[in-house]
Amino acid sequence: MSNREKYDNAFIESFEIKKEALNKGLEYQSIPQWDSVGHMSLVAALEDTFDIMMEMDDIVDFGSYETGIGTLKKYGVDVA
Amino acid sequence: MIRPPFELNAIKKSELILAQLNKLTCHHADNCDTYKRYLDAYGVDIGGANDLAELPYLPARAFKELDLKSVVDKSITKTLTxxxxxxxxxxxxxxxxxxxKQSRALSEILKSYIGVKKLPLLIIDAPSMGDNASVFSARSAGTLGFSGLASDKVFALDEDFNLNIKEIERFLTRFGDSEFMIFGFTFLIWQSLVINDVPDALLRRMANGRLFHGGGWKKLSSLGISDSTFKNELFSRFGLINIHNYYGMAEQTGSVFIECEHGRMHASKYSEVLIRNLNDFEVLQAGEKGVIQVFSSLPESYPGHSILTEDLGWIEHDVLCQCGRNGTAIHVEGRIERAEIRGCSDVY
Known part of the structure; x- marks a missing residue:
């Protein structure tokens, strides 16, 4: 599985959404599932998948499907 | 093995948290007028504290008397009372x-006790405590916080706070043979499990549980029940060995102090603690008993990063604890007596 597929799966499984929902508009609080609780599940899923431990600031600033790709780059994970 | 989020040594930790707290003082002064006026009234050098002792603090009571917030109303998602x-x-x-930030800090702290895998959770409370309302109590916040880290959860009490034996049996049948968590408020655990007439055979099956409890000490100490009595009773009746008392407050949800395997409540990298003299509020040395001041790097939506509590205790610095957690250890010894609270008004 490519990193992109793993990245997408983390969103799909954490929020129980379809692949079609993964787009630029997918942001924190843009769907009911992505609330603070959903956010923690997503972060946990990403950390598990890529075997990383994210810093508090990066977790709080992980604001969207799109910008998250840049955040993961900081941890040596190339999703793009 | 050094365990995160307790991995920082004393020097690194104090540098990191002082910078974060100074930044928070600036943030709150910029975004909360009432807080800014309070700082100005005391001539505080905003953001310029050279050490923790110089950081301005609010008495816990401030949140009772004032509506303090550093964000616009529409950003507020929950109000804790x-x-x-x-x-x-x-x-x-x-x-x-x-x-x-609160969920993450709690999760990191808790994982240092239970490991990375989520565990089933038995909550010694009524199911309504798990309702995710927009206005909720501190007790409910604790329940929700722990629930978020559980693989399964069951409430052990019904809405009248009676034991729900059926639910407990079901939980223990499914999960009782391996490690699980138990969470509840100290007094409620005492009232519903210890002094209730529960069949011991059932409660013996709770021995694999790891209990986290806190809050409500006043009620227990008024009954003359100490921490060790509490522990002994739970051990002798239920076989519970892993019991962790925790110290936390509504104003600093998330950055809780959980009692380690060696009886110390360590400050994680998200919190710190100082002890002040009850009469003149000067900072006391390690080992000296006084009023507890708590710091947390978490609160951004309200100015709660530095709070003078109404609790008494003492601290140990730079403990090399066998549990693998660095950081100041706090020992809580109860509340300030009513007559003494008057002293606190002077700072406010």
């Missing part, structure tokens, strides 16, 4: 960012 002895309720306004 706690009832005080005076009858006044404190109101803590939480936004999405602060909420995420």
């Amino acid at each position: 706690s009832s005080g002895t005076s009858g006044l309720r404190s109101r803590i306004h939480i936004d999405g960012r602060t909420s995420i």
Whole structure:
């Protein structure tokens, strides 16, 4: 599985959404599932998948499907 | 093995948290007029504290008397209330960012006790405590916080706070043979499990549980029940060995102090603690008993990063604890007596 597929799966499984929902508009609080609780599940899923431990600031600033790709780059994970 | 989030040595830790707290003082002064006026009244050098002792603090009571927030109303997603002895309720306004920080800190701290895998959770409370309302109590906040880290959860009490034996049996049948968590408020655990007439055969099956309990000490100490009595009773009746008392407050949800395997409540990298003299509020040395001041790097939506509590205790610095957690250890010894609280008014 490519990193992109793993990245997408983390969103799909954490929020129980379809692949079609993964787009630029997918942001924190843009769907009911992505609330603070959903956010923690997503972060946990990403950390598990890529075997990383994210810093508090990066977790709080992980604001969207799109910008998250840049955040993961900081941890040596190339999703793009 | 050094365990995160307790991995920082004393020097690194104090540098990191002082910078974060100074930044928070600036943030709150910029975004909360009432807080800014309070700082100005005391001539505080905003953001310029050279050490923790110089950081301005609010008495816990401030959140009862004032509506303090550093975000616009529409960003507030939850309001936490706690009832005080005076009858006044404190109101803590939480936004999405602060909420995420609180969940994360609690999760990291808890994982140092239970490992990375989520565990089933038995909650010694009524199911309504798990309702995710927009206004909720500190007790409910604790329940929700722990629930978020559980693989399964069951409430051990019904809405009248009676034991729900059927539910407990079901939980223990499914999960009782391996490690699980138990969470509840100290007094409620005492009242519902210890002094109730519960069949011991059932409760013996709780021995694999790891109990986290806190809050409500006043009620227990008024009955003359100490921490060790509490522990002994739970051990002799239920075989519970892993019991962790925790110290936390509504104003600093998330950055809790959980008692380690060696009886110390360590400050994680998200919190710190100082002890002040009850009479003149000067900072006391390690080992000396006084009023507890707590710091947390989490609160962004309300100015709660530095709080003078109404609790008494003492601290140990730079402990090389066998549990693998660095950081100041706090020992809580109870509340300030009513007559003494008057002293606190002077700082406010």
